[in-house]
Amino acid sequence: MKHVLSISLGSSSRDSAAEVELLGQEFLLERRGTDGSLERFERLMTANDGVVDCLTVGGTNLGLHCGGRYYRFREIARATRGVTRTPLVDGAGLKNTLERRTLHWLQERGMVDFSAANVLLTCGIDRFGMAETLDEMAGHVVYGDIMFNLGLPVALHSLRGLQRLGWTLLPLMVRLPFRWLYPTGSKQDEVVPRYQRWYQWADVIAGDFLFIRRHMPDDLAGKVIVTNSTTEQDVKDLTARGVRLLVTGTPVIGGRSFATNVMEGVFVCLLDKPPADITPEEYTQVAERLGWEPTVRELCPAAKELTT
Numbered sequence: 210m211k212h213v214l215s216i217s218l219g220s221s222s223r224d225s226a227a228e229v230e231l232l233g234q235e236f237l238l239e240r241r242g243t244d245g246s247l248e249r250f251e252r253l254m255t256a257n258d259g260v261v262d263c264l265t266v267g268g269t270n271l272g273l274h275c276g277g278r279y280y281r282f283r284e285i286a287r288a289t290r291g292v293t294r295t296p297l298v299d300g301a302g303l304k305n306t307l308e309r310r311t312l313h314w315l316q317e318r319g320m321v322d323f324s325a326a327n328v329l330l331t332c333g334i335d336r337f338g339m340a341e342t343l344d345e346m347a348g349h350v351v352y353g354d355i356m357f358n359l360g361l362p363v364a365l366h367s368l369r370g371l372q373r374l375g376w377t378l379l380p381l382m383v384r385l386p387f388r389w390l391y392p393t394g395s396k397q398d399e400v401v402p403r404y405q406r407w408y409q410w411a412d413v414i415a416g417d418f419l420f421i422r423r424h425m426p427d428d429l430a431g432k433v434i435v436t437n438s439t440t441e442q443d444v445k446d447l448t449a450r451g452v453r454l455l456v457t458g459t460p461v462i463g464g465r466s467f468a469t470n471v472m473e474g475v476f477v478c479l480l481d482k483p484p485a486d487i488t489p490e491e492y493t494q495v496a497e498r499l500g501w502e503p504t505v506r507e508l509c510p511a512a513k514e515l516t517t
Contacts, residue, residue, distance in 0.1 A: 210235040211236050211262040211475075212237045212262050213238050213239070213262060213263045213474035213475055214239050214240075214241065214257055214261045214263070214474075215241070215264075215265040215266075215474070216250055216254055216265070216266065216267060217241065217250075217267030217269075218243055218245055218267070218269045218388075219242045219244075219267060220398055221241070221244050222242070222398065223242055224240055224241055224242055225239075225240050225440075225467075227462045231475060231499060232498060234479065238462060238467055238475070240468075240471065241253060247284065247288055251287075254289050254291055254292050254297075255292070258293060258294050260295070261295060262295070262296075262474075263475075263477050264295045264296070264474075265297070265470035265471055265473065266285065266297065266298070266299040266300075267471075269282070270285070270299050270300075270301070271297070271298075271299040271301070272285075272299075272301075272383065273335065273375070274301065274337050274338075275334050275375030275376065275379060276337070276372040276375060278376065278379075280379040280383045281383060282383045283384055284385075284386060284387055285387060296474075297484070298473045299470050300468060300469030300470035302473050303459075303469040304469055306489045306492040306496070307458045307459070307469070307492070307501070308336060308338055308339045308469070309338050309339065309342045310493070310496070311435065311458040312339065312342050312346060312435070315435070315505075316346060320454065320456075320505065321412075321433055321454075324348055326347055326349075326412040326413050327349050327410055328343055328411060328413045328415060329410070329411035329416075330350060330351070330415045331416035333354055333365075333368075333416075334358075334375045335416065335417055336415075336416060337375075339415060340368060344367075344368040347413075350368075351366060351407055351410070352365040352366075352368075353407065353420075354371065358391075362403075362404065364407060391420075399423070400422060401423065402425065402427070403424040408424075408432075409428075412433065413434075414429075414433070414434050415434075415436065418443065421434065421436060422446075428451060429452045430452075430453075430509070431451065432451075432452050433452075433453060433456065434447060434452055434455050434456065435456045436455075437458065437468050438457070438459070438467060438469075439457060444508070452508045453507070453508060454507060455505070455506040456504070458503050458504075459472045459504070460501075460504055
């Protein structure tokens with residue numbers, strides 16, 4: 210059995226483990242949160258190097274891609290320096306492939322007409338592949354990076370503006386403590402409504418679920434959420450708010466959709482190659498062999514639809 214272990218800076222209340230068979234191979238998929246403790250994160254990374262088949266980074270990123278450039282987080286690089294034998298990934302490979310495919314899949318099946326949609330992408334730099342695809346497909350996109358990362362009520366309305374922001378700020382941001390940029394530990398359980406104008410403006414709200422959840426209002430009637438890892442409690446919360454469709458690019462296993470970093474670990478094991486050597490085409494080929502489709506949950510079907 211292949212063991213994929215996600216070590217996350219997030220809350221341990223979201224921990225889970227599940228066994229699944231994929232392409233004839235048995236997998237144990239496990240998530241362990243460290244409640245924001247970088248020291249515990251580093252200890253677990255080092256202790257499991259050479260023990261499990263793939264280690265994955267949760268609740269943070271190894272680095273970020275923006276407009277053809279890559280910026281590595283120094284704090285996370287130090288915390289993972291003890292991993293020398295086990296493959297280590299953070300989900301970037303799947304963000305750049307399956308999340309693009311998810312948007313086209315929804316459009317092709319008439320579930321969402323992105324050409325007529327207002328889309329709020331909570332953090333485009335975190336998902337630059339999705340940002341590029343939405344720029345091509347959607348009627349209007351607001352990139353919420355300044356709001357959701359920096360806490361300032363400023364919306365970006367173009368991919369070019371997002372790219373310029375990334376090129377300007379990322380060289381500085383990757384030097385900062387990661388907790389300044391992204392909710393870690395118990396902060397992941399907090400919901401503080403903000404930026405209500407943009408939540409209500411949007412037909413589709415996309416991006417990392419913790420960013421979406423962090424400031425979501427009580428009323429999300431008729432909205433489509435396109436995101437990654439969600440638990441059953443998350444589904445209940447979104448249903449109570451009137452969300453019409455919940456779409457995740459990864460399958461539901463053991464009652465939750467695992468994060469892209471966990472599923473990228475699965476793909477690395479199936480391909481049996483160093484992550485740096487895996488191409489986007491190979492990720493796509495494995496997805497096709499798996500019969501991959503996004504997971505679509507119709508939460509409040511009576512809500513207003515935005516379809517082709």
